[in-house]
Amino acid sequence: MIFQRGVDVGWELPPVSRQMSLRQFEERHPLLYGEGTWPHKNIHSDAEAAKAEGLTEPVGSAPTFFALVTRAMMTCFGAGWIVGGKTSLKMIKSVYARNFVTAKGVLREKQREGDAVRYVFDVWVENEAREKVVVGTASALVPSEVDAQ
């Protein structure tokens, strides 16, 4: 793990980036829900379907971008993420197939919870123009007896 106990407020999560693509938008629903269980033409994959909903073009599925945050948390915390991890994430701007997105996070506080310490991060996902598309918090629970502030 990159994370080490005792890091101070202000410590940064490793950034996780991804180039989006229409192919990813198209393949996501069949991959995760099963072929044919979701309309083939949908707001993520089809310009006409997106425009019918008032969108200018197909948009990415929000969990795709939340996954960049959860990947960073898993990479840093492992078991402290899998058992006791929390997220609160809000999609505030659409992501399109042409966008390059990066998840980032900064340690906001450490909270003692019993014999463990919760590491709470302000997290966000931004596009290539540094515009935030997702904002929120993520935290992991790390067994510790020494580093609560």
Add this chain to the structure above:
Amino acid sequence: MTARKRVARDAGGERTRYEDIAIGEDLGSIEWSFDDAAIARICDSDDDFHEWYAVESPYGGIIAPVLIGYPPVRMLFSRRYNVRGLFYWHEAENFAPLKPNVKYTIRGRICDKWIKREREFVQYEATCYDPQGNKVFHTRRAHALDYLTRDVPKDASGIDSGAGGRLVDTGGKS
């Protein structure tokens, strides 16, 4: 130029209207499981790879990324309401690792709805339990019913459908 209209119906039938959403309504339950291949698919789709997802974990065998729990909860909601809209907010707490080939039970309810900046929102929550009745994860989510604001007439026919991804209901109302 065609006048803008919100979608009122699609291949899945009439879209759910804000007025028809009942706060507190039980969404029932579903039984849900996934296999190793499903883990590989979400890792591929989300570009999310880790040794514990593919080789071995400290929990005995591989586990899944926590967001594998997104689709079944969406389907629990879709089974009752035809809401396409846009996914807006997601809150989750992980209590235990998600393991393949385990028969989980997910139960949910509508917990709120509101109007903000002329858009209609619905919030629902769900809890996933293992076969022993232990909590595995809990989630709350909010969707905007439409991308277009509520002053736009809701009278058009759409292509996409929020009724997608329906599961067979094996749990019935809880």
